[in-house]
Amino acid sequence: MIREATAEDWAEIWPILEAVVHEGDTYAYPTDLTSDQGRALWLEPPPGRTVVLEEEGRILGTAKMGPNRPSGGAHIGTASFMVSDAARGHGVGRQLGEHVITWHRRLGFRGIQFNAVVESNIAAVNLWSDLGFEIIGTVPGAFHSRSHGYVGLHVMFLDLTS
Numbered sequence: 001m002i003r004e005a006t007a008e009d010w011a012e013i014w015p016i017l018e019a020v021v022h023e024g025d026t027y028a029y030p031t032d033l034t035s036d037q038g039r040a041l042w043l044e045p046p047p048g049r050t051v052v053l054e055e056e057g058r059i060l061g062t063a064k065m066g067p068n069r070p071s072g073g074a075h076i077g078t079a080s081f082m083v084s085d086a087a088r089g090h091g092v093g094r095q096l097g098e099h100v101i102t103w104h105r106r107l108g109f110r111g112i113q114f115n116a117v118v119e120s121n122i123a124a125v126n127l128w129s130d131l132g133f134e135i136i137g138t139v140p141g142a143f144h145s146r147s148h149g150y151v152g153l154h155v156m157f158l159d160l161t162s
Contacts, residue, residue, distance in 0.1 A: 002099045005050040005062060010039055012059040013052065017042055020082045024146030026121045027080075031146075047074075051099065053092050060087035063096040065103060068113045077109040081124075093124070097131050105160055114156040120148040125156075133158045 005013065017038045021029045029041065044050045048066025052059045061083040068078035079100045083092045104112050112133070117124055119138060129135075133156040141150040 002053050005052045016082050016084045061092040065100050075110045077104040077112045112158045117154040118143050119152040
């Protein structure tokens with residue numbers, strides 16, 4: 001079940017966020033991020049939204065979404081995703097991705113732009129490509145991955161007008 005995240009969910013969201021960030025391979029967040037800093041980054045205020053995917057009372061993944069830019073850029077959305085280590089490879093990311101696409105379409109966004117998909121994050125690149133996103137550019141060496149060194153950041157885009 002995918003549902004709106006609540007303040008009470010933070011106790012289960014934080015370990016997922018902390019583990020992903022600490023890995024240092026997929027997000028340009030400080031690896032020593034505190035819970036309070038993480039909450040401020042992850043729990044989106046309106047017009048954005050943060051959701052969790054819950055199964056049998058456990059949160060397996062989370063996504064945040066909203067306009068990519070304010071004002072003149074608010075017609076293009078963006079999103080970020082994190083899945084617990086134990087749930088990776090079981091379709092959680094795909095379910096969250098499909099939910100995010102549906103949410104953006106329902107609200108009339110013209111597209112979704114992912115600003116920084118780490119090129120060595122093959123699972124994410126393949127998932128977003130499978131869901132219709134295209135790599136429209138890559139900034140070479142823009143991310144320092146703990147495991148892979150300097151790697152590119154893809155800008156990926158899904159056109160929702162067609």
